[in-house]
Amino acid sequence: MKIEKGTNLLEYVKKNKLKDIIAAKIDGKIIDLDSTLDEDKEVEFISVNSEEGLEILRHSAAHIMAQAVQHVFGNAKFAIGPAIENGFYYDMDVGRTITDEDLKKIEKEMKKIVGANYKFERTEMPKEEAIKLFEEKGDEYKVEILKDIDEDVVSLYQQGDFVDLCRGPHIPSTGYLKHFKLLSVAGAYFKGDETRPMLQRIYGAAFATKEDLDKYLKFLEEVKKRDHRKLGRQLDLFSINDEVGPGLIIWHPKGAMLRYLIEEFERKEHLKRGYEFVKGPEILRTELWKRSGHFDHYRENMYFTEIDGQSFGIKPMNCLGHIQVYKSKKRSYRELPKRYFELGVVHRHEKSGVLHGLLRVREFTQDDAHIFCRPDQLNDEIIGVLEFVQDVMDIFGFEYELEISTRPENSIGTDEQWELATNALINALENTGRKYEINEGDGAFYGPKIDVKLKDAIGRKWQCATIQCDFTLPERFELTYIDEDGKEKQPVMVHRVILGSIERFIAILIENYEGDFPLWIAPVQGRIIPVSEKHLDYAHRLYEELKDKGFRIELEERNETVGKKIRFAETEKIPYALIVGDKEVESNTVSVRRRKEGDLGCMDIDSLVEKWNKEIADRR
Template sequence: MSMIAITLPDGSKRELPVGATVADLAASIGAGLAKAAIAGRIDGGLVDLAAVLSDGAQVEIITEKSPEALEIVRHSASHLMAQAVKELFPAAKVTIGPAIETGFYYDFDVETPFTPQDLERIEAKMGELAAANLKVERQVLSSTEAIRKFDEMGEPYKRELIEDLGVDTVSIYTQGGFADLCRGPHVPSTSRIKAFKLLSIAGAYWRGNEKNRMLQRIYGTAFVDKKELDAYLHRLEEAKRRDHRKLGRELDLFSFSDEVGAGLVIWHPKGAMLRTLLEDFERREHLKRGYDIVVGPQILKTELWQRSGHYENYRENMYFTEVDEQGFGIKPMNCLSHMMIYKSHLRSYRDLPLRFFELGTVHRHERAGVLHGLLRVRCFTQDDAHILCAPEQLDAEIKGVLSFVSDVMGIFGFDYEMELSTRPEKSIGSDEDWDNATRALRGALEDSGKPFEINEGDGAFYGPKIDIKLRDCLDRKWQCATIQCDFTLPDRFDLTYVDSNGDRKRPVMVHRVILGSIERFIGVLIEHFAGNFPLWLSPVQAIVLTVTDNQAEYGQEVLKQLRASGIRIQGDFRNEKLSFKIREAQLQKIPYMLVIGDKEMESGTVTPRFRDGKNLNPMTVAEFVSFVEQESKLFR
């Protein structure tokens, strides 16, 4: 019998008969591995268990515990869902159904939109098909044969996909009577899809083009085991409870209005106070680190945006207007004004680095379909800064920003991840400048000793960047800080400084934000804290509650003293039961309730009660002020 030699990940060799598959290899190693295996990796590429091995191949068995397993299971679950839809709704046309970060989806062309009741039926049918233990098989066909097959099945979208691929052959996966165009790999049988849940229905244009037909998209999720699925579903329920849009209404922080326009936030008094506290914090932290506060105009001449490259590379995200027959662009970024400040004087190497900071409000044309509460808006404020420095100062400045990010994330209790985003296809500047900028960012990241990923092709059009994504209490990732290294715009705007030899040199510009969009960061904070902000950040820190009308006059005096001491305070002197007032204050997530009855009025004290129900000992107004000041310092 002819044999082939296979190399395993640990470097060991194993001999198998010619024609052996990945599944055969797993079985030859052990029954336990054969049972756990769902796919394989041959010479670096993922394959099905049925893939045939070749002599000299390097092979790894992918089990349910492998990092790759989750995506394979989710992709297989999308096919299972499509099969269930076709069995329940035979007239439905299938399109595409990929695995995504949180699960999977599949788009269908149907005459009547799906309902929540349909989701229940589809999920039940998926369970039946999974229990049927249908074998999942891969078949390679010529593109002509595949088109003929899908035409016979009445699936026009598959024909379009195959024609656009422009390849001679394609792979098709079948399970039971269902067939789908797919690259794979997939689990060997439907019984390996054990834990799944259909979540929602949405509309989606075919290929994301609003000129195409509107399809019905079903979102779902799947996990290797039910325990992980249950944990995820619990996090989803918790996320709904913490939804910043819901809490924003309940806590009276902000609102949106169709009369005003989509994606434009209206800040109510408590929300505006929250913003003010955050912005004041930002100003203090920047001043401590040697930044100068600047302010630029909202509109700048179109010629400036053309010179910077924004007009060519970012125009679809901008708004334009005309004043006195002169074109202007409403700023989507703050960098141009900061470069004008730099150019207003002759700069020496002794002046550098210069760090210009602006809480700059910008406008960007976001498509209506992506707007989402505070997380994606059309008008927002960035904690934007631009550092102009000599090339030899660049490393220290990037590291300084990384340290700044670390300090601030620590204050709010966030962990974070970092990515180095490299040159996109649509970009300006020389290869040399991009190489230098990328090298500078990479070097600072490597010296930090913290892990980072490479995000190919996702840099800004004028330079590479470090993207920093924080993790909230539900383990969700949010984009916040960015650090962009730019050799190009200083050249386009002819920025110079005089070096120690009297020669004119070109500075480097670092674009950076720490929190990013103030609106987005507040949305993240609301969900992270579930509206229970730390005392120093709470728009209302305490509320005075009287037991009866007898204490109203004393309550007003306490309110006046606390307000004069800088405490953010409210009063509730209504003739209502104390328990009712406490409940309302708790729903508003006010940190402290200061209860005043006859006893407190006679002794000149208040009795603080924390929002979780814990009571403190009675204290004077001065003692409470000191208590608040001390507790607030713990968070700053």
């Protein structure tokens, strides 16, 4: 709307009773609502309910939290405090560990600050003057941030007695923040530098309405209940031991069985689709990583070692081993495409601050494959991978979304190669009628990619499968095939994973199913529970019979009541409890209980086996 020169936008909003407005946009730039126009302007008002409005609200919440921390601790030093999805955080040093009790005090103080309705006031000053201001406050983090700013004049915001370095914009006053909650405290390194002292990061949530906040807090409770780290301990699947090292997973028998079942499923699915199994070494000469571009573009994520005076890189990806398989002999156009598959163990140097259970680790296994094909085969091969992804996501019951990630700044290859590769991915998606979004600048350094983001049972999105189109590595490694005209031609290389990291996918499965796995991948499918010791012989015979038929069975031999034994099985999320007492021994049957369904009655063994086989075949 057109607004006249000299108008204060905040007064205009109040006068015209415009609801939920917290900022404005002029000529594409967002400004504070408490601004006065110096000429007639087209103004777009920003609602707190919009994406931009929520970001402003949450950024302001971080400032209010920092003010509350200053009141509670007195001597706090502050680093950064941005808005994030659903909330905000602030990194700080308060001289000691922040406890849950401290969070309650900080939140209580925030409510006082909100009630005081302090105005957010913007000022600008020379950078050197701002540096002096924060030096006097003893806040070395703000001083360092200021010294990194390549501007002569900087902006600060003040609400009440708290001043912070910030570009803005902010809500007009603290009273605009009504619905928020402090959530947790975590460690964080300043600028992500592990050589610096660790700061403390307070996370909070903020929303425009109480209903949205309550809904999000309920969602967080569900996330907490499903946390794969907690369930991993409860179900005895895996552990992470500081003595071994962060980001390194120790798989216990049940977790290792879950891995085996998923990996075996993958092997069979790949064989059905014409893939050949290969295996590359764990370390390769550093010269190869330089030739591929990994050394220049990815080495901060790699580990290196020296053997006999020569440098080797521990592989973060499997592509170079597969390239060597292709190069091992001359190839004819008739034998393409070649589809090489490996469950390849890779290592990546992840910073300790981002490690998270199975979701972010330093050693993991990829269901990695590389397809070497002729250019005229490329479209069909990409579509084949998309269909493979669809089949697997259907089996696990996941919906998903697709993104094409385009050329990043840090990349190799020519503009023509990138255009060819990007168009190949777009054409394949459009040929199949699949919807997709464009994610600018997030491709691999050697080629664009299709990213598959699955949605779990509570609506979270996870990056798993990816399809990357690559014209550059075949050129760098001089890969060729003899075409039908007798001339050497260069193949195209498709890098792809279906599940991605096996560790990460297992974490997603644990949280999606809440540890209650379908029968076909349950590490233990059933537990036999004898009513008393006199039923043990029959229980043992039943155990051996079901085990011989290929089922994953346990026998409960603890001297406890039947009720307790059943509760043990329920707590350990075992799909079936098979109870045997006098009646079952006499009739050569078993009393069957299905987790979450309860008592299914007595069955003879053949009927039970038939039921299980059908459930497994249906992958339920």
